[in-house]
Amino acid sequence: MKTKYVIKALQTMLPIAAIVAVMGNACSALNSSEKSGGSLSGSFCTAPPSTEFAVLNNAATASTVYGSQVLENMASCTNLGHLGLSRRTMDENAARSPSFSQYGYVGDVTSAMMMGVTALAVEVCNDLANKERDIASTNRLIFNDFNFATDVSNSDIDNALTRMARSCWGRNPTDEERAIVREEVLALGTNDARYKAIAVCTSVLASLDGIKQ
């Protein structure tokens, strides 16, 4: 029951956290590094209809993962692979995939899709936390500072967020993003390190930068 409660709390808070954490930064990050084209510039966050956007010459087109790529992207960047995903995660993906974009158009990103991405991210992160909990910290990829038997510190959370961001965003988190995630994780009101691990992981996977292609 407690697990369900925490997961539900995550599912409620994290989309907000993700959007706040990323929307304020990913747009500018995208604009500065990839020069999203035309009317997408500065408005990746409020994308126009999928097939109707102006194109800038010699500029990359912003796009997202689509269809089965949503789960595969999460499995790949967390290095879980298909075999590291639980049946529960596969079932969640099957349930949520109708809400995912089928072509990767930025304009297809809807609240329904992000809810689905978040729900799926929670399950993938649950798998990741379970996997890394059961191996020595020196062999972990993300939560190498976590002591899953006790609580974790702010610096542990920061370190995990950095590792997740480098894995799935391809960059370091900004100070603002660190502060938001730290705040949201603390707001969970739990001392369970595994739940905090799931929260940190989900904040990255369920973000717009997490689904960017």
Added chain:
Amino acid sequence: MRTVYQTNSNRTQKTKAQALARDYFMTNERFHLYKILAFVASAIIFFATIQSSALDINGAGDRTGVVALYLFDETGGTVANDEITAGGRLNLTLSSSAAVLGNGYLQFIASSAARSLTPATKIIDQCRVSNELSIEAYIESETENNLSLAEYGPARIVTLSQGVTLNNGFFLGQGYNAGFFYNVAMNATQTVGMNRLVLTGPTLTTDPSDPQVVRPRNLQRIVFTKDSAGVSRLYVTDENNVPILRSRPTTLTAPFAGWNSNLQLAVGNEVLFDAPNLPLLRPALPNTGERTREVKDWRGKVHMLAIYCQALTEQRILGARAPTNWAASEQAYTIDPNLVITEERRLAQIIYRRLVGSNIAIDHPILAAMEAQLVGRITDPAARLAAARLATQQPGFYNRTVKDFAKKLSNREHEVSVPLNDFSAMVIGATRDNRDARDLLRADFSYRADTTRTAVPANLINDILSSNRHYESLEVQNYDLSSVLIPVNTQYLYNGRGGTVSGANYDTAGLLTSRAFQLAHGIAGTNRRLVEFAFQEFLCRPITQWADNTAPDSFVGRDVDRFPTGEHTKYQTSCRGCHGQMDGLRGAFARLTFETGFLKHALVVDPITPLPNPDEANNNTIMSTMNQVPRGISGKYNKNNNVFPEARETTDANWVNYAVTGINGDYFGWRRPAPSTAPINGSGVREFGNMLAESQAYPNCLTEKVFRAVCKRDALPSDAAFISRVAASFKTDDAYQLRRLFERMAVQPECIGQ
């Protein structure tokens, strides 16, 4: 401590094989000797094939988690011994002479059972603790009582129960519902009438497109496994003795904590099948006769039975055929938060992401290797191509990017959510093997799974030609397509009567004669869609853009009204433009139709006799025949032939291409040297495909589609010069290799930005 039993099983195998041979020789006449020898040979092959599996038929192998094991190798008597002594032997006692031990198996020749006389305490206790269960059985089922089985089934192959009425425990059963099936049912608590949780292997029918799950009188290995989370799977070996996953992974949340402590283990029937004073079923079953509810008799032979209180992993069940974890990195790596992210590393990440279709850690060694190609040469096209080449070596490039690229081409809706099919497999394989992309339209080849490294349905007729099961299973089980697909140097055609022929002499041509393409465009209709979509998908030209009212209409079919609504002008201005072109070319497919689940070729499938009405061409439901009017030509070409009977009748596979003048000539590259305006003539699919492949439009079209896949938008008219430039390189520098085209596209500033 785990003990692995390694026996000299070769001698034991031979002994069992000899016993089988002796059994058949004694019960069959001499002229069946050849059948005996064939069975012995297949049995030996079976034993050899399953050496890498969890337990072989002799019980040799990894016995970790085995709670009870029966080899049925007694030479007679009434007791089948449990080989596992831990927890006490749970021997099975035969209830009557209708259950026979000897010859290396336990055979049920009438209603009987072999059951434990005491509760199966060690199974109950251990499985309650683990909440996991696996059943592994080598059996030969009998077919005598299929109608009865439909009435009272599922018959119990093995059960842990206190009888049907108490409804507790589990069973592995065989049933019949328009065909035989295996199923497993479990119950959590001892509650009368509680619904059982059932996991069913699909039903066999006479339709070859249905999976052949139950193979009566053939040795089959069945493996059922459930883990503590409830994830359950059912595997049954096919004709090649490969364990095939015959169920969608299902979650059966049946905690064993509710099991009754008095459950007994029984083979061949329910535990209480012969209990006295039980009420008979009323009314009596029409085919089976009078019996009680507890009688669930099974017919057949059990060669080995193992009960585990442990879930078996995919690796343990499939061995070398288990899917690999290709989406995870093969190389070990660590995250270095202090590593500076250079511009070269960032460019490498962008190229990787666009080609492989997923994110990867910025610290991953593959990005480091790509970065090394770019250092000091970030704007050098050759350096960028070298970096891209590393990305296209990754499994994700083929399993995501190329697969989705191909899937979109394979269906009319351009959806990526369709299952993997033969069309997509061909594109993936050809891309991986650097095959000339022109072969995709003109060469006789295909791709399918290596059956030594995959456990997928692989019967040529049932699973590849008559259904998509082979390819769908590859994708469902997440096999690495970049490593398990192998080329086959021909396509096969099914004759509808259990036989196949190589397409070498029957004009098969790459994607054009793939099952997926024919299913999408060659079903029903008049085969005009095949031409329309061949142009649309491979030359990027919808019919509305290459229709030409000035082209001759000598090939327009007899089913096209020359006076629609009474006006010939309407025909000249509206109908002729499309039909003149399409009808001229559709002769290429004149011998083909897609019906009853597979592609039919008029020279391979028998014609309907006497000569049928071509108007019924698309109503044929008989697999073994094809509406051909005249003989050798699909009847759909001459249906509605009374609309304009003066027009040309299709009597051969000749075609003519009139799109050689004007804008069409320029776009497709078929313009004849002036002053000639002669059309291009040909015959059959292969020549048609070759014409498309050699056109100027084909490389341009492929480039446009790769642009969409990599650059994430459709090409605009303003991109035309860029597309032409890249297409030219694709032809001359890359020798039409699709992989190189993807690499070239992913490094262009026009695609990924400056």
